[in-house]
Amino acid sequence: MTQDIDPITLAVLAGRMEQIADEMDATLFRAAFNPIIAEAHDASHGLYHPQSGDTLVQGKSGLPIFVGVMSFAVKSVIEKASKDGNLKDGDIYIFNDAHLGGTHLNDMRLVRPYFNNGELFCYLASVGHWHDLGGAIPGNYNPEATDAFQEAFILPPVKLVKAGELQTDIIDILMRNTRLPQSAQGDLNGQLGALDLGVKRLDELLSEYGPDTVKSALNALQDRAEILMREELKELPDGRWEAIDYLDNDGVSDTSLPIKVCLEIKNDTMSLNFEGTAARCAGPVNIALPTAIATAYVAIKHMFPNLPANSGVMRPINILIPEGSLLSAPFPAPVGGYTETILRMIDVIFQAAAQAAPERVVANAYGTINALSISGKRKNGQPWVMFSFYGGGHGGSNESDGLNHGNAPISTATIPPLEILEAAYPVMFRKWALRTDSAGSGMYRGGLGATYEIEVLEENGAKAFLFGERGKYAPSGVVGGGNAALNVFSYEQDGGWQNPPMTSKMVGINLKQGQSVRLDTPGGGGYGTPSKRPPENVARDVAAGYITAEKATEDYGSAWQEVTI
Numbered sequence: 001m002t003q004d005i006d007p008i009t010l011a012v013l014a015g016r017m018e019q020i021a022d023e024m025d026a027t028l029f030r031a032a033f034n035p036i037i038a039e040a041h042d043a044s045h046g047l048y049h050p051q052s053g054d055t056l057v058q059g060k061s062g063l064p065i066f067v068g069v070m071s072f073a074v075k076s077v078i079e080k081a082s083k084d085g086n087l088k089d090g091d092i093y094i095f096n097d098a099h100l101g102g103t104h105l106n107d108m109r110l111v112r113p114y115f116n117n118g119e120l121f122c123y124l125a126s127v128g129h130w131h132d133l134g135g136a137i138p139g140n141y142n143p144e145a146t147d148a149f150q151e152a153f154i155l156p157p158v159k160l161v162k163a164g165e166l167q168t169d170i171i172d173i174l175m176r177n178t179r180l181p182q183s184a185q186g187d188l189n190g191q192l193g194a195l196d197l198g199v200k201r202l203d204e205l206l207s208e209y210g211p212d213t214v215k216s217a218l219n220a221l222q223d224r225a226e227i228l229m230r231e232e233l234k235e236l237p238d239g240r241w242e243a244i245d246y247l248d249n250d251g252v253s254d255t256s257l258p259i260k261v262c263l264e265i266k267n268d269t270m271s272l273n274f275e276g277t278a279a280r281c282a283g284p285v286n287i288a289l290p291t292a293i294a295t296a297y298v299a300i301k302h303m304f305p306n307l308p309a310n311s312g313v314m315r316p317i318n319i320l321i322p323e324g325s326l327l328s329a330p331f332p333a334p335v336g337g338y339t340e341t342i343l344r345m346i347d348v349i350f351q352a353a354a355q356a357a358p359e360r361v362v363a364n365a366y367g368t369i370n371a372l373s374i375s376g377k378r379k380n381g382q383p384w385v386m387f388s389f390y391g392g393g394h395g396g397s398n399e400s401d402g403l404n405h406g407n408a409p410i411s412t413a414t415i416p417p418l419e420i421l422e423a424a425y426p427v428m429f430r431k432w433a434l435r436t437d438s439a440g441s442g443m444y445r446g447g448l449g450a451t452y453e454i455e456v457l458e459e460n461g462a463k464a465f466l467f468g469e470r471g472k473y474a475p476s477g478v479v480g481g482g483n484a485a486l487n488v489f490s491y492e493q494d495g496g497w498q499n500p501p502m503t504s505k506m507v508g509i510n511l512k513q514g515q516s517v518r519l520d521t522p523g524g525g526g527y528g529t530p531s532k533r534p535p536e537n538v539a540r541d542v543a544a545g546y547i548t549a550e551k552a553t554e555d556y557g558s559a560w561q562e563v564t565i
Helices: 007-031 065-084 168-176 181-209 211-234 289-303 338-356 418-424 535-544 549-556
Strands: 043-048 055-058 092-095 107-116 119-129 158-162 239-247 257-266 269-273 317-320 371-377 383-388 427-434 450-456 462-467 488-493 496-498 505-511 516-520
Touching (some): 007 119, 043 181, 055 211, 065 119, 065 289, 119 181, 119 211, 211 269, 239 338, 257 338, 289 317, 371 516, 535 549
Parallel strands (some): 269 317
Antiparallel strands (some): 043 119, 239 257, 371 383, 462 505
16 A cells, blocks of 8 residues: 655654665674775665565665675575475575676575565665685685686575574585684674664664555655656657777786667667677676666766665666676676676766766776785694685766866775784885876866885795786777876796786785785876866876976876976
């Protein structure tokens, strides 16, 4: 039963429900053992429709990419429960199968049906990036994987909790398939605690307002999101615009892979057609269809930031993903490097949209998370795995220069502080600094990338593994802006510094105590013609060390030299 709801009550309920998801986020961030969740906030929570699995409410602190993919995770549980016919209050499903729930195998998903007076009201879901789930490479970013079985342990949707009773055999299986069981157990407990809190807060909300009023509010919020999206689209010009960009390679064959999009707007609808994108490849830069659709949603949310985060936004959007492409790879295609592919999807969407409505987009960000894993064994034989991702520059916009040393636009995560990493692992950061001359030039320049140099302190040495991108194709500027610097990875050996044969991907780098790896990450692309940048801004950048005098003159001319700062 639905009912009309007044705007004030709707606003109050929208805030209350968002707060539930936000509290669930905060609960996991505080309880998780691994820094990727606790510090970098690579996790998310939300409320989902009881029949369709569509996103109803999403926490503001979690990763935006999870807004879309978690609805697919919930749909998978709905299908599983319907097939088995045994859904009960107190059940909790768990799985990491990326071809069902999107993203990659490190993201462990917990889905819990929420009942009110014996009736299924909605689903609660939690997802978090676990540090290690077996597989050939510690941390699971294996650039040489040719199927999902080489990436990590794969768990389909199963009941972790049956009507409130924890199934310890499932936990035993999980803990046996990780190099870091203590970390995994802590993260699992944090996710269970977040779901418990969500149930408690929903009980309070429905007790206060009644299920019919809350349900009506959820429906109204989706309908209004659709109306707002259509109104936004009407303000844009009708037409078709195309863009193409490339991945360096798939980690197996050193062949570039195109990602192409055609963006079309007609009145109050938009379509994104990815025909012309590379076919499924051997290596792990494939993504599953749920991930591709969710990525399009993330790009659209960047273009229309004031719209609410629920499934109503996507009703006027048609997303066409060609069958057989690397954007719709079926099981068991490897998908561990999904982050690199979805970043390139966002880049081409922005490049196409810049031709239609440049004020809506920013230039391309640095375009790679540079998933770097350094691992080994301590003196006592205990394994350690330092997995982290690293920042770069964001693109310039029509209002400002790009952000220096930010995180990827697929997330609201943070880069783990070096103090946390040095305290947890036997490493030392020789360098953590902004990278001079890495930003794309423009009326508004891109943000600067960074330089990280990490030394191994453990006397037993370590192995390093890198899964990166943008080593061959620089982040693009828009509206006449310049491209940013390329990504450069190097590692120290007895004969000096070396670079990977595959440019941005490599496994099994043996490091002795005292040897280091180094990342020079890209900046962001520039926005607008560089000649329109005020000379005093160029002079200020030179004085700050953001750009060398030689590069400043090359990109902007010599007028800046007459400015006194």
